[in-house]
Amino acid sequence: MSSDLIQSYAGAxxxxxxxxxxxxxxxxxxxxxxQALEANDELLSVLSDPSVPVARRQQxxxxxxxxxxxxxxxxxxxxxxxxxxxxxxxxxxRALVERSAASRNxxxxxxxxxxxxxxxxxxxxxxxxxxxxxxxxEIKVVIDPSVLGGLVxxxxxxxxxxxxxxxxxxxxxxxx
Amino acid sequence: xxxxSLRILASEAAHNSFYGNKDExxxxxxxxxxxFAVFVRKGVPVVKKAAAARSQRISDEIANAExxxxxxxxxxxTLTSSLGNAAADAEAVVAEAVARVETVKVDLFARVExxxxxxxxxxxxxxxxxxxxxxxxxxxxxAAMTVTATNAVVIENxxxxxxxxxxxxxxxxxxxxx
Numbered sequence: 276m277s278s279d280l281i282q283s284y285a286g287a288x289x290x291x292x293x294x295x296x297x298x299x300x301x302x303x304x305x306x307x308x309x310q311a312l313e314a315n316d317e318l319l320s321v322l323s324d325p326s327v328p329v330a331r332r333q334q335x336x337x338x339x340x341x342x343x344x345x346x347x348x349x350x351x352x353x354x355x356x357x358x359x360x361x362x363x364x365x366x367x368x369r370a371l372v373e374r375s376a377a378s379r380n381x382x383x384x385x386x387x388x389x390x391x392x393x394x395x396x397x398x399x400x401x402x403x404x405x406x407x408x409x410x411x412x413e414i415k416v417v418i419d420p421s422v423l424g425g426l427v428x429x430x431x432x433x434x435x436x437x438x439x440x441x442x443x444x445x446x447x448x449x450x451x
Numbered sequence: 452x453x454x455x456s457l458r459i460l461a462s463e464a465a466h467n468s469f470y471g472n473k474d475e476x477x478x479x480x481x482x483x484x485x486x487f488a489v490f491v492r493k494g495v496p497v498v499k500k501a502a503a504a505r506s507q508r509i510s511d512e513i514a515n516a517e518x519x520x521x522x523x524x525x526x527x528x529t530l531t532s533s534l535g536n537a538a539a540d541a542e543a544v545v546a547e548a549v550a551r552v553e554t555v556k557v558d559l560f561a562r563v564e565x566x567x568x569x570x571x572x573x574x575x576x577x578x579x580x581x582x583x584x585x586x587x588x589x590x591x592x593x594a595a596m597t598v599t600a601t602n603a604v605v606i607e608n609x610x611x612x613x614x615x616x617x618x619x620x621x622x623x624x625x626x627x628x629x
Contacts, residue, residue, distance in 0.1 A: 388618065389609075389614055390611060390614050390615070390618075392618065396618055396619070396622065399622050399626070400618075400621075400622050400625070402626065403622050403623075403625040403626035404625060406625075406626050406628075407625050407626070407628045423605070423606065423609060424609050424613065424614045424617045425614075425617040425618065425620075425621055426617075426618055426621045426622075428625075435625065437617075437620075437621040437624070437625075439605060439609065439617065443598070443601065443602055443605060446598065446601055447594070447598040450593075450594040450597050450598060451590075451591065451594045
């Protein structure tokens with residue numbers, strides 16, 4: 276899928292969510308779903324497999340998100356999967372999140388942590404990132420047990436790795 | 452004196468006290484002389500010729516024998532000379548063979564020494580490489596064990612409180628970065 280098409284879908288998703296007055300909710304739900312897809316190759320494969328009937332793929336989406344996400348989110352995901360763009364959903368969602376943040380003059384800071392952050396920690400982290408980079412950011416937390424401890428923050432192409440995994444890797448490289 | 456003369460003389464001697472009949476004596480003597488003369492005239496040359504021929508034959512045979520002897524001696528001399536040459540040739544061949552063997556021996560020793568030295572060099576390189584590899588393996592193993600142990604200790608101590616502290620430390624340090 277081309278970058279233009281991804282941006283077009285992201286724009287359409289943003290417009291629909293905004294029109295429904297559920298931009299924040301839809302954006303958050305799509306972000307979680309996109310993370311789940313990236314972490315689950317089998318699910319991503321099923322949703323993007325053209326040999327699987329569209330109805331079957333949409334039924335999988337319905338089974339996963341039905342009752343767990345808003346109808347708008349469910350409808351957008353089902354639309355993309357039905358159009359044969361299940362494999363590009365993580366990219367579409369990422370573009371949507373960046374577009375939404377940009378509409379509020381913010382950058383997206385994706386933060387990976389082994390445990391969930393409290394609201395206070397999230398707020399203070401956003402302030403710290405803004406102080407460090409000079410950019411107002413919106414935090415998107417991804418729970419990643421492989422981080423072990425600490426945080427990994429990515430703003431655009433800039434990565435700030437303060438994870439225990441990173442430190443253990445440094446120890447291993449120093450010893451080897 | 453032939454048999455006939457003897458018989459006449461014997462017959463006459465029976466009738467004569469000493470010489471018998473004088474005529475018989477004359478005739479007998481004349482016959483004897485005639486026969487003797489014929490003998491001398493005809494027989495002696497034949498005998499002489501035969502003797503001369505025999506003598507010549509013996510001389511020829513002696514000459515042939517001398518020639519054969521000379522030939523034999525010449526042959527003997529040739530053979531002796533050839534034998535001498537053959538012995539000299541044999542000695543030259545043996546000397547050449549000995550020299551060649553000596554050369555081959557020297558070359559062989561040099562080659563063996565070179566091979567041995569090369570083998571030693573290869574062995575030294577292989578030993579050094581094995582030593583380095585063993586050291587590297589040991590180092591890697593120790594490093595892996597250290598990392599494994601460190602991971603185990605760190606993960607075991609990563610309680611929720613510690614994880615929260617780590618997040619706080621990150622936020623604090625990041626906020627302090629300007």
